[in-house]
Amino acid sequence: MNRKNGLNMDSWITRRSAVSGLALGGAGLLSAGLATNRAEAAPEWTLDLDTAADNCIALLKLQADISGADAMGGFPGEVWAWVPNEGTIRILNTYGVGVSHVEFRPDEGGWRFYHREVLLYLDPETNEVAESWYNPFTQRRVEVVHVFNDHVSRFYPLEGGRFTFPWPYEIHGNNIVYRISVFRLEDNPMPRRDYPLHSQSDKYQTGELWGMIGDLREIMDPDVTSAGCVTSWSRISEWLPFMEMGNRPGQMIFHSHAHKLKNGVEEVIPTVRRYLEKTAPEYFESPREWTPPGARVTAWTHSKNLVDERRARGLKEGETPFSWPKS
DSSP states (O other), rough: OOOOOHHHHGSOHHHHHHHHHHHHHHHHSSTOOOOOOOHHHHHOSSOTTTTTHHHHHHHHHHHSOTOOOEEEEEEEEEEEEETTEEEEEEEEEEEEEEEEEEEGGGGGTEEEEEEEEEEEEEEETTEEEEEEEEEEETTTEEEOOEEEEOOOOOEEEEESSSSOOSSEEEEEETTTEEEEEEEEEEEEEOTTTTTTTOOOOSSSEEEEEEEEEEEEEHHHOOSSSSSEEEEEEEEEOOOOGGGGOOOOOOOEEEEEEEEEEEEGGGGGGHHEEEEEHHOGGGGSSSSSOOOOOOOTHHHHHHHHHHHHHHHHOOTTTTTTTBBOOOO
């Protein structure tokens, strides 16, 4: 029995069954007046997705561009507060921009993935970038701290590592699907003892659920270096530090999808494009410098630095680090 990452691979659609099933799976996709036959529906399998090297190339075609050119993605979404026995409230919209490029390193036995991304919180009514947010639970207005992740580098080794290739995949008609679940439990950089207003626990626990759905024909086409892809992304986490919720019960739920922006910056929604052009235009390009994975500033370490700096400057009576308006 072939097992990968704890999954029974015999239950997944294999290369052979994927090809024979394309005519059936493609019927629903091509029923809008397009004539086809089994030979036309089935692409030539130029990649063997059950090998590490080809499976990684397929994934990189979805996430980036194997030519080394920049690939930009946009991800609209929303964020909810889930409070036990009280309900679920949509508190903000979100919009993110990520830019990547990749580089194969034979000497390192894998691919370097250069990436930076920004996630902005938007007013749920106007979709303008939010500077502040009224917290309905504490009945206080606080400053919004957006997420600027630079750099978010990754390394994809063809052998070994946490996520060893080949990764499990499914084939549905002309769609290839990678489903990835990542759960973390780690020390909180803002422990409760020192940051009681900004931390829910001494441990920081999160879950990120990914579903990457891509164009199989483009993946199998050797002339295509960047395949069409839509990625579903959900995140479950603790309260954000700027919310100043302390250890109130509840979780944050992020729900969004990402898609490649074939025309680059022009496809970013106007409110976000104007904001980034003015404040952080570097987030329209991938980083050129390689930063080893893990050596980056996170939303939590950035928030900790802000709190420490503002405490050091001194706070007025009744003021908190993220009080609005800012002093």
